[in-house]
Amino acid sequence: MSLHMKINYRTILDIQFETKEYLHLGETKGLDISESDLPVIKLPNDKPLPFIPGSSIKGVIRAEYGRLLRGLSGNDLAKLIGYKKVDTDDTTKKNFLTLDTTKVSEYVLENIRKQGTNVGILDLLFGSEFFASPTVFSDAKLSSKEEREFIRNRTHVSIDVNTDSSKPGAKIDLEAVEPETTFTGKIIYSSLDYGVESPSPVDKAFDIMKGWLSDLELLLGGWKSRGYGLVEVKVIKESKLTPQEIVGGGKT
Numbered sequence: 001m002s003l004h005m006k007i008n009y010r011t012i013l014d015i016q017f018e019t020k021e022y023l024h025l026g027e028t029k030g031l032d033i034s035e036s037d038l039p040v041i042k043l044p045n046d047k048p049l050p051f052i053p054g055s056s057i058k059g060v061i062r063a064e065y066g067r068l069l070r071g072l073s074g075n076d077l078a079k080l081i082g083y084k085k086v087d088t089d090d091t092t093k094k095n096f097l098t099l100d101t102t103k104v105s106e107y108v109l110e111n112i113r114k115q116g117t118n119v120g121i122l123d124l125l126f127g128s129e130f131f132a133s134p135t136v137f138s139d140a141k142l143s144s145k146e147e148r149e150f151i152r153n154r155t156h157v158s159i160d161v162n163t164d165s166s167k168p169g170a171k172i173d174l175e176a177v178e179p180e181t182t183f184t185g186k187i188i189y190s191s192l193d194y195g196v197e198s199p200s201p202v203d204k205a206f207d208i209m210k211g212w213l214s215d216l217e218l219l220l221g222g223w224k225s226r227g228y229g230l231v232e233v234k235v236i237k238e239s240k241l242t243p244q245e246i247v248g249g250g251k252t
Contacts, residue, residue, distance in 0.1 A: 005105075007243055008191040008198065013210060014237035017052060017140050017183045017220075021230040022154065022176035025056060025221040040151055040175040043141075050150055050177045052220065054137035057185065060218055061137075062126045065209050069121065081208065083116040083201035088128065092118040096130040104130055112194045112201060124202045125209070134192055134202065140185030150181050156226065176228060184236070187213075210235065 025041050042048035066086065069077065074084045096104055108131065111119040127133025142150065156172045194200050199207070219229040 005192040005194065007246065008193055009243070010191070010241045010246055011189045011206070011210075012239045012241070013187040013189075013213070013235050015057075015140070015185050015187055015213065016143070016234045016236045017057075017185070018232045018234075019177055019179050019181045019230070020217070020232055021179055022152070022228050023050075023181075023221050023231065024174060024176045024223050024228050025050070025052060026175075038172065038174040040177060049142050050181075051142060052140040052183050052185065054139045054185065056220060057140060058126065058135075058137040060220055061209070061213070062122060064218060065212065066122050068212065069205075077121075078115060081121065081201045081204035083112075083121050083205070085116040085118065085120050086122055087120040088123045089118055089120075093130070109194055112196055116201065121201060121205050125205050134190045135206065136186075136188040138186040138188070140183035142181070143184040144180075144182045148178075150178055151175050152178055174223070176223075210238075 024038065026038050040050050041053065043051050069086045072080065077086065078084045092107075096107075099107065108119055108124070111117055112124070123131075125133070125135055127135070144150065152175070154174050154176055156174060189206050191200070191203050191206075194202070213233055214235045216233040218231050218233055220231050221229045223229065
């Protein structure tokens with residue numbers, strides 16, 4: 001469900017991701033004998049190119065931003081964004097299962113007015129199974145302009161932790177995106193009117209996240225324990241649309 005509230009404005013961030021180490025974001029296991037055991041997810045073009053799914057970006061940013069906010073006390077969080085709770089409690093989630101769409105909206109609005117007693121700010125910013133997110137993450141497409149191969153096949157062996165040696169017949173061929181490859185995507189945030197003083201706690205949480213993303217390193221994808229996945233994140237452009245511009249077809 002969505003929270004049916006009017007939009008105050010929409011912020012669009014253009015985000016750049018540059019791989020600092022090899023990156024593996026995998027799809028289904030290769031079926032053809034000539035394919036890698038663990039291929040990289042690709043766009044279905046004539047020359048398949050790697051991309052970073054928006055769902056992967058959202059998941060990592062939510063997890064890392066959540067860790068940052070959980071490092072603050074409730075009082076510090078309240079001073080910072082006017083809200084006390086990072087995560088929605090289990091009792092509230094169970095209650096949501098018994099409520100219809102209108103009642104969930106009313107419950108969420110009441111929590112925001114009370115500065116966060118039950119519903120967590122992470123759910124309000126990133127969405128939950130009970131209501132949609134005001135923050136949308138697009139796929140990040142390849143933006144490196146060089147004429148080169150962006151994917152390399154790499155070979156690993158599984159290690160037996162008991163003998164500290166390679167397992168017999170445990171060779172794995174894995175595809176990975178080369179270091180110094182850049183991708184660009186968008187984060188689109190809709191500021192909603194919650195009936196509280198502007199900026200709302202959700203607006204403030206987004207603005208803090210935006211600043212945090214301005215120059216950041218994250219670990220994306222799999223095989224992190226083997227040294228994969230280090231990515232540098234930068235906000236390279238920011239724009240804001242009014243409701244009139246949104247209706248009139250402002251660019252996103």
